[in-house]
Amino acid sequence: MVAIVNSPTLSRLVWPAPAKINLMLHVVGKRSDGYHELQTVFQFLDYGDELTFDITQDGEVRRNYDFGFSVESDLCLRAALLLKQFAADDCGVIIDLLKRLPMGGGLGGGSSDAATVLIALNQLWNVGLTRDKLAELGLQLGADVPVFIYGRAAWAEGVGEQLSAINLRQPWYLVLNPNISVSTAQIFSNKHLTATPHMKKIRALEKDAEIVSIDALFSQGVNQLEPIVRAEYPEVNYLLEWLSQYGSPRMSGSGGSVFLPLDSQQQGLDILANKPRNSLGFVAKGMNFHPLLIEEG
């Protein structure tokens, strides 16, 4: 947890917004509001975006960057405005964002940014909401936001908001992205997407003390959105085929990023040096704890 006091100097600290990957993802149903019920396992990566906050006393929420999404759809601004309902009238902020995560990449970049805004401004504006309340606010912004506030690698159900911590191995991963944005809404609306029966939380996952291997999760089958994305986006299919010469790659979330667990960081750097043209990539370590984990109680 970042221990921080509300001082103009310290508020310029860099606040991390790490990526997540989905180590398995099953679609188990569809709710009446159109959202799909999932069973998935989230792990964080030690790679992501970075935010800084200039706290002001003018009550305004502003941004100091432009990555193409409008002010109205900007998840950072929306998160700040949601929290502002609980803050003093004069609380204001200018947010800056260093964007490393590919947008529409299945790595939860926008959701992670929004979660970091909620966590940071809750402290910097002295709002004092609990972690559960922040997660509830976050869910209004996106299904992926709660896990970043929960702060632990997790088995997730519902739309991703029913979370229980799991203790996973934390290998190095190579992550590749085809440099295209995949729309989550478009993938979930594909007519070939069918729900499968609920999977019982696998026994190894229930024992919190036990370290769950990535192979154990992969043995539960591929991400069920993967065949749909592969069929619609040949670039994603190509990256998965290319990476399979080195092991068993998987797609994260609704794509288009794909990842491969590694034996070592060096192995990832060697593969990365030869990555397919036009793809983006990085090597990062799996993390079971979010760097801003809010310890309560």
Ligand SMILES: C[C@@](CO)(OP(=O)(O)O)[C@H](O)COP(=O)(O)OP(=O)(O)OC[C@H]1O[C@@H](n2ccc(N)nc2=O)[C@H](O)[C@@H]1O
């Ligand atoms: C698929 C996952 C898996 O972690 O990750 P990403 O690929 O986005 O990273 C998430 O469930 C995505 O969460 P998030 O990206 O926050 O999605 P949202 O903005 O809430 O939803 C975008 C749209 O996708 C559809 N959607 C999303 C989540 C879900 N469980 N069922 C859905 O049907 C809905 O049409 C929704 O309007």
Ligand SMILES: Nc1ncnc2c1ncn2[C@@H]1O[C@H](COP(=O)(O)OP(=O)(O)O)[C@@H](O)[C@H]1O
């Ligand atoms: N701060 C933000 N960072 C990234 N994307 C954002 C942000 N605010 C709004 N968006 C919008 O959300 C979409 C999905 O973003 P992202 O979270 O990166 O992908 P995914 O949901 O696939 O992991 C982007 O294409 C963009 O239009």
